[in-house]
Amino acid sequence: MPSRPRLGRSWLIRWTVTVTVAETLGFIAPAFIGTITTGLPTYAALPALLAAGAVEGAVLGWAQATVLRDVLPGLRVRRWVMLTAGAAVAAYVLGTAVALAATESGWVRVVVPALCGALLVFSIGGAQWLELRHHVARAATWIPVTAVAWLIALGVFLAIATPLWHEGQRVWVAILIGVGAGAAMAFVQAAVTGWWLLRLLHPTREVSRRTEVGSN
Numbered sequence: 411m412p413s414r415p416r417l418g419r420s421w422l423i424r425w426t427v428t429v430t431v432a433e434t435l436g437f438i439a440p441a442f443i444g445t446i447t448t449g450l451p452t453y454a455a456l457p458a459l460l461a462a463g464a465v466e467g468a469v470l471g472w473a474q475a476t477v478l479r480d481v482l483p484g485l486r487v488r489r490w491v492m493l494t495a496g497a498a499v500a501a502y503v504l505g506t507a508v509a510l511a512a513t514e515s516g517w518v519r520v521v522v523p524a525l526c527g528a529l530l531v532f533s534i535g536g537a538q539w540l541e542l543r544h545h546v547a548r549a550a551t552w553i554p555v556t557a558v559a560w561l562i563a564l565g566v567f568l569a570i571a572t573p574l575w576h577e578g579q580r581v582w583v584a585i586l587i588g589v590g591a592g593a594a595m596a597f598v599q600a601a602v603t604g605w606w607l608l609r610l611l612h613p614t615r616e617v618s619r620r621t622e623v624g625s626n
Contacts, residue, residue, distance in 0.1 A: 418612075428600075429600035439462035471491035531557040546610050555606040571588060
């Protein structure tokens, strides 16, 4: 079998750049749909938003799988893409539930956002773990690390976009702001997940760890 390519800074840069570009391009779909459906009832806007989310997830999953399959030849690319797209759709459903619950009162306003918010941040990592666990030791760590990556990334997105968006704004300006903030979001999640994957996949690190454990 061919040996894995050496993992290091160049691989991390490739992952970060590829995933950042893909997520930025994929995010154009929900950014556009979200902007043009502002003001529509949820039932009218949701189908288009979910379709856009599926596009975003599929593009992200394909980019990740493209880089991963060089070091994990057995990775099932189609399954990875489908899992990521499905998780992205679920994330938009959960995000919509959070927004709707915020307009309610009583326990619904607290419990539903907390529950749906937790499921949202764990959705993509949890879905991808179903495939990653067949190829990597300690694959379960991918779930919390991905959750943290998306939490930070979403925080960056909101910090950039929220102050710039306002009522009466031209559609193209609102979309441009969303895509720009989405690019920053994409870079953050790509950098954090790439940093962790380097530790999961680096053969030298794994050998060193086992050697240290065996010598103790």
